[in-house]
Amino acid sequence: MEGTMKLNEFNNAFQTEQQCLAYIANLKENKCIRCSSFNLNNSDLKKIRCLKCNQTFSILTGTISSRSQTSLRSWFYLIFRWINTKHGIPSTDVSKELGVTLKTAWRMGHKIRTRIAKQEPQFIVEGTVQIDEMCLSHMAFKKQGRSLKNKTLIVGIYKKTTNNLIVKVLKNTKSKSLLNFARSHISSKCHVYTDDWKDSKQVLRLKKCFILD
Ligand SMILES: [Zn+2]
Structure with missing residues (x-):
């Protein structure tokens, strides 16, 4: 997601959950997390099976939204907002904009802040x-x-x-x-x-x- 992206561009690029999943799959190069093979059955990006080593995994494994009940699009939206703000976003605003409870809004913001603080591990190379x-x-x-x-x-x-x-x-x-x-x-x-x-x-x-x- 580019820091220069406008809200209408964000809305066009990420209209559906599937578009968000496909975006992550592309970032992860669509390959097996275990053996790096590209030979995958990925008709369901949340239940991918490697046809070489038989490993099953979700494209969301290791991402901020794994094990989250909140939609991936909501996560994307919040990350988009974070990229485009200098001083963070109050949980009350997040709660209203995403239609989630204040507690969920705070947790999401906290996770994003923590990830931003420890950015280095995002760059993981394989192969x-x-x-x-x-x-x-x-x-x-x-x-x-x-x-x-x-x-x-x-x-x-x-x-x-x-x-x-x-x-x-x-x-x-x-x-x-x-x-x-x-x-x-x-x-x-x-x-x-x-x-x-x-x-x-x-x-x-x-x-x-x-x-x-
Ligand atoms: Zn594999």
Whole structure:
């Protein structure tokens, strides 16, 4: 959902529950949460079955609206409102606009706020990914020693099939920092390999780049 979307555009794009489900399915690339296969029986997006490993799952698994009784469209509407406001939305307004109880309105707002506060785990990559660290020198034309002084250490996770890159600036090279970053963004089913970024052109071709600080 784009931050620049207008209300009439939102209403056109998300008229039905099915359109909201299809939007999430597209974001999740329509693949199995267990083996990443695209060979799915997804005639019902809430009861998808993987034809390769037989895993069944809902497209809503892991999303803010999983296990919620409130319609997905209501969630979408509230997220849309949150994206387009600077100071949050009072639960009383949400309750009136969505026709839900004040308690439900507060819970929904709380969930969205919590998700916004912990945005990093939204970027989870699956399948085969490459993870590498590299140093960027602050003084590009001066020869630098091996010390990290005057250098910024960055670590990136790159997925070739979707051409996506997640980058984070690290404070140190301790394996704990690298592991925490990797665990936050790589699915447990990932096949991970590392190598140096020898071909810088690879980075220039990236379609999406999520920069986290
Ligand atoms: Zn599967």
